[in-house]
Amino acid sequence: MAATPTPILLANARVIDPASGIDEQGSVLLVDGRIAAAGTAALNQGAPEGTQVIDVAGAVVAPGLIDIGVTVGEPGGEHRETLASASQAAAAGGVTTIVTSPQTDPVIDDPALVDFILRRARDTAVVNVHPLAALTKHLGGEEMSEIGLLREAGAVGFSNGHRSVTHSGMMRRLLTYARDFDALVMHHTEDPDLAGAGVINESLSASWKGLPSSPREAEIIMVERDLRLAALTRGRYHAQTVSCADSAAAVGRAKENGLDVTCGISINHLALNENDIGPYRTFFKMSPPLRAEEERLAMVAALAAGTIDVIVSNHDPQDVETKRHPFAEAADGAIGLETLLAAGLRLVHAGDVPLPTLLAAMTCNPAHRLGLPGGCLAKGAPADIVVFDPDRPWVLDKARIRSRSKNTPFEDARFSGQVLQTIVAGRIVSS
């Protein structure tokens, strides 16, 4: 590691720390890569000599965002995204920690591959990187992966990528076995048999478009099955990206029953709906598919109510080779690291979600769920920070996207709220 970073004082900020409930005018002092003090009283002890003072008047200072739903092309798809390029995109979006999907080539289902990700990240990435490991070997859904050894190697959770484990007996044993290691089972919830060849939400619009469609029940049935199994096994479970009101409601009921379950949602399903697909625009093709507007509104309400715990970008870089196809044949997925916060702020500006609630779902909630450091402004926590102007208007220019892939559903979108600085371990990585 390089020498100790210069102490930084972010002054005159609106300091928001969702973990502690702080939302007040004040400052944040970063010393030796750690948070030394935050809030109104941050300067009571003074700042060390040589501290770099940055006046961020009018801006929000919050814990750096933690995105636990990031697909990277490394290894195997470096032309789409590397750990380095993903980390640059993250830094530009105020994301200081990314948790990577095991869905690479090869799949991250061996301890040596977890080690590879950690080493590549250490050598090339400008933000923190924590790998998820595969829940089943080759993501095949049939053979349990080495949950104990993978966890020891540094995997922070276990996911089957964007593939669901359809075998209920297998899922039961995964939840049971993972529980022995206190490991979190994260699951993409879509019944592939019911979804069939569906590429879009089942609706009148899908019927007029002539596209095969997937019903909401494909997700709801899988979520409800998983929750039953979580109750049976008392396992730790997280539904990665729910998109239907009934899914969120089921998770909410399971929580009330004392189960150790949570759910996440992709920012796309909070900010967009099926009408945005327009004339077969493949950058809006994703899994789960974008849903109806009333479904989106229900998800926003579920986020505000705390039923939905985590927001992810569901960043999934795809290039022209995979996206420039007829809609049904194009790959799923959209990038999102750089627009995660800005798109989220739309919910705040619309008056639907308080800013601290939005930030909690991108900071302390995912940190807590996966046992990650950071996500808060507590003294001694890593100095991972996002500074953003919650109101500054800007337009997403495709040419300025840092990600190697440009498949954003927000091309030329107008946002209110822009990241000013991103700080990782006390160093400014984007400004």
Added chain:
Amino acid sequence: MSTPTSPLAELYPHRHLLGIEGLQPHEITALLDRAEAAVEISRQVEKKKAVLRGRTQINLFFEASTRTQSSFEIAGKRLGADVMNMSVSSSSVKKGETLIDTAATLNAMHPDIIVVRHHAAGAVHLLAQKVGCSVVNAGDGAHEHPTQALLDALTIRRHKGGIARLTVAICGDILHSRVARSNIILLNALGARVRVVAPSTLLPNGIAQMGVEVFQDMRAGLAGADIVMMLRLQRERMAGSFIPSVREYFRYYGLDRDKLDSAKPDALVMHPGPMNRGVEIDPEIADGPQSLIREQVEMGVAVRMAVLEALAAHLPNN
């Protein structure tokens, strides 16, 4: 029909041995006491007794087993029985009805004792209802394997002087193990503290109500144990579905020096065999000074002699 004529017949008042369940502690002890005598017989040059002379013993094995079948064969022969081995491949006998047909056929040949192993739990009980002779359960599915539990108890008793108040840790695939079930019942009956150590995927539902303490962490489970009883992992069936891999299993549940050091310094190691070296047990431990694995085989013959003798006392015209 029969009139008990020997003390053993009074001490063991049953016509069959279908399981440890249902046996009284003093009945178990009586069998173990008799087995002690059988150990001495087996160590003599002249090993033959006449207890079963003229009797016919059929070893009916629906599931391949070298160790148990030969052990029962030797036990029967040392007691003077005519022993016939019948190995029925499991593929040719699949339905309960066929099992009953087989039983009826054998019964017509007037055997005195049938020793049965079957892959289905409860199959031996079913067969016992359909034949007129004595039946010994040599293992039925994941249900019971009573002579294994008896030989384990005999082995422990000879080394520790008794069973009561010992801490016994049974480790491995409890879910699929008939050995574990019989041992849990027997060891509890004789006053031991029984623990099971396994990943949760290899534990049956409700295990905590089966009279054991449950551990997922092997070092914690072995702490202070007098006896470490390892079970065989059926690799073919387990890897990928119940456990991720053999290497992960060995890492967390394989008995090696490091884990064994959590047990008492004079802890003894057992395994019903056949062993998977490097899967559930480190070869160094299997062949080391704390291992009783070879001795278990010797005790197996003795215990089976005792069981056959006890049943013989109830045979008609005895």
